[in-house]
Amino acid sequence: MLGEEMRFTLSKTGLMAGISFSRIGDLKRRAGIGLLCAGVLQASVSYGDAELKDKPYRYSDAHLHALDFFQQGDPISELVDVMDKGRVGDAMISGASLMKKWHENEPKRPRYYAGDNADLYWYSATDNYLAEELKKLPEKDRRRLHPFLSGINPTDKNAVTHLEKMMELYPGMWKGVGEVLVRHDDLTMMASNEPPRANSEAMDRIYRFAGKYDLPVLLHNNITSKRERNPLYLEELSDTLNRHPKVKFIWAHAGTSKTLERYQGEMDFLLPSLKKLLEEHDNVYLDLSWSVLKPYMLDKDDKPVKAWLELIEKYPTRFVLGSDVLGRFDKVDDNLQEFDGFLDALSSDTAQKVARENFLALLPESLPSKGAVAER
Template identity: 30%
Template sequence: MARVSSGNLGTFLRTIHRQGPAPCVALCLATLLASGATGQDNSVPEDALFHDSHFHLTNYVQEGTDIGDYLDIMGDTVGRSTLFGIPLQQTWSYENTGETAPTYYLESDSPLYYYSFTDAHIAEAYNSLSDEQKARLDPMITGFNPADMYAADHIRRVLETYPGVFSGIGEFTIHKEFVSSKVAGDTASLTDPALDKIFDFAGETGLVVILHNDINTPFPKPGKEPFALKQLKALFERHPETTIIWAHMGLGRVVRPIKDQLAIAEKIVTNPKMKHVNIDISWDEVAKYATETPEAVQKTADLLNKYPDRFLFGSDVVAPDSIEAQKAVYEKYNPVWDKLTPEAKEKITKGNYERIFNEGRRKVRAWEEKNVKQ
């Protein structure tokens, strides 16, 4: 009789839960067999299309995809994936939207607030999995306020409470179009000592940092130098021992590429003081800019081919119900993929993820071994 792996057992049990007790066992067994439970385990598929360096399991009201269902969604398409919620909760203010419950930050004028329970939710979900399933995921800590001098203590407590779980922190935000101004409390800043404490602790523990910081403000004045870029580079230089991934190359929905955008990225990856900084090209909006003209495609491909060790692909998909959303972001980059060398494409879609997060796992587990009572 074929061995049923723990991951496929989860598929089986979720099928029973969805179908209810009425359908016969034979139907559930047929579903289980169709899902591939023929003795194969949930280890990372060698022929996966990509690893996802930027993935949100939950949304702005902390709802999302069941972690077992996400593993089913990944299938053989996504080899490994980061795993994080969204650290901000959208307030449902009856005075503002009445009976209409907002599920996105642009659907309400009410503030956002930091939702620290997201870290426990991610950890508990991860710990419900088998070791084979866990090997495919890299959970991240996000439920902290980067303007709070106690934020680093929160991150430490999460590691102490859930040893063996987390590989990094993020995605968390400092400057983000329309979001930063909605967050209740102090405004996050790239020059805040609280942020330096976070980066120092990440460097001490080996936690990989995924930072969202727009390269500019929405609707900037022409010719005005972005203040965030200067501050961001200074932050990078202050923390040479911290492995950093700059999300989306600093772009947003309305924060478009500024002049010499790719040249700015090149200056970062060639600066010897920023050799610890990597850049993710996640999000379909970033793919849109990279592929909007043949010239943009060629320049993007040239940069990636020249520095393939410093860029990572990610989807930035939020709480999907199928693989199609993640595949759509990947396929939007097809014009760029077609111009990459095989070696560059492999590194950007998989190799760099493995190198960065394998080392992050190793360092964090070593820190926990020395500092956490288990």
């Protein structure tokens, strides 16, 4: 990525880490923007641009990565500017749990994880990078960003040790766990070690950690493989939900992915599977970002699909929206506003829940202080 190098010392760990953030311009802070916060659910944002006041929706972004698979990203201060422009009051923010290897035999650095055959490796320092950058923001901006821990290897039973250490080093900061990647088609197949699964012993330890601190878990678990036209991996998720009924799970992309779409097209078993899952488990919430809107929620003419409207109206508190950007923030507002046409077809109360309120309701009511973490 183009941009100046920023180096900082993670003084609490004694680790020197390098991270690169592009400088694409000194954006001036927008006048009249403030955050009045009396608890997460009461947070509201006032926008400086008069034309934005007539817009119907204020969003919470439930799925956003500050870093890409090379652990690089735009300055987080620029995210706040984009949020202001796009009517986004709050955002989940996480790093990226995998780092793409630039293999010795490759003459050119890959630009994406699938750029060559080199593998990816699990990268815990992504959480430190994120935390140190968040600490540089003004308090009023930091309150709008809700960081999730993601720097874990989901096949490693030691991974929970990293999570506990992050809670100790940055007390009161973390609002959730994820995006945890299991069954993510080519991405997790290219990762070092064996492919992870949702209902493993290593993941059970992570879920117990999340339950202890009342942290929601954003879990990427494809509903099936590239070839099988049935919900091949749904049982692994259902088993997880049954075994951890007090943990709140956000199912990333409702089990879909762009790779699945390329190989399978529209999966006719998806909607029946979601209906059954929502009926049987009250601790699962569906993230509608990226690969769900099309071809599922909107038809080929970009009209809302009746069956999806009915499902969301039946479970109005169980759906959230996300931009799922990866280290680049310029598309956050566009990605969320793509949902406007669908939201317009919902009742106004349900639309506002899906656009903003449901994600905020999933966040922990209070975060443990440093002393409380030590006592647990």
